[in-house]
Amino acid sequence: MGRRKIEITEVKDPNTKQVTFSKRRTGLFKKANELSILCKAEVAIVVFSPGNKPYSFGHPSVDVVAEKFLQYPKSNVAKSNDVQGNIPSDDIGNMDSLNLQLSQLQAQLREEQKKAGELDKRLKQQHSQNLECQHNAKDYFDAIQVSEYMLLLAKEPVVGKITKKR
Amino acid sequence: MGRRKIEITEVKDPNTKQVTFSKRRTGLFKKANELSILCKAEVAIVVFSPGNKPYSFGHPSVDVVAEKFLQYPKSNVAKSNDVQGNIPSDDIGNMDSLNLQLSQLQAQLREEQKKAGELDKRLKQQHSQNLECQHNAKDYFDAIQVSEYMLLLAKEPVVGKITKKR
């Protein structure tokens, strides 16, 4: 597509590589945009440049398409199945579906947060319980030392003499 | 690029649309592949067909690139969303806004679920710790009883004096 045909292999010259990247990335995004319009398709592209900078294209947005993709059962990705796609592409323009999903998700989120909050609370309770228990255990342990010492004293009474009683 | 020039607007004929999608998707992925090789760039593409079926291209893989992208601070990402469409621009804003909210919520949900999972795990760990501690405490406690009893025994036989039993 240019003055000369090029081999599809890594471009060595850094400057040329950068120029090539810039031009081809633009072209790629343009093609993606055309595809999304011509076919009413959802498209998401993420590219990291040789300099490791991210560029993205998305219709309707990278996030939406990525989410949808992530939710897809991996085993079905290359095959035909539309069982649980949550946004029928025909619904673009109909925001009721989106709003419904939004409110459902928000409810779910609240539940999760509540759940997490309760778990956290229980964790803290249990932790203090744990501390208390450890404290008690230490007291008991100390008490044992005292008792054993008393025992010794009791066995070796006033006359600190011979009492090798076992 | 064909026998005739075409307008970039939704293809009406379903059959033509399907053919166009198939060919252009192939072309898009080919371009993406060339880009990734020529520039040693990481590329990920996800496309949903008019029939809502997912297709993807990734170098080294969709997941790797997506993961990297998601971890990037959003403010620094150069984004290029769709430029033109046949949807009234009023709606595009709203749709995008809704879609963005949706995806953000979903991401948040995933985080919450992960968090809850970890909390639960820690709760269980702590619980077993707790049980162990209580067990120890009981052992100590029993040991005290024994010691005290021994103390009594030690005191009473030798000198029948003080027997403040009980």
Add this chain to the structure above:
DNA sequence: CCCCCTATCTATAACAA
């Protein structure tokens, strides 16, 4: 990094299978 130019190479529209 951007834009311009243009000779050349590539993708693809329409049609057919």
Add this chain to the structure above:
DNA sequence: TTTGTTATAGATAGGGG
């Protein structure tokens, strides 16, 4: 849904600002 053919529209390599 995909493949092949062919005429043509579109993308781009190389070079210059």
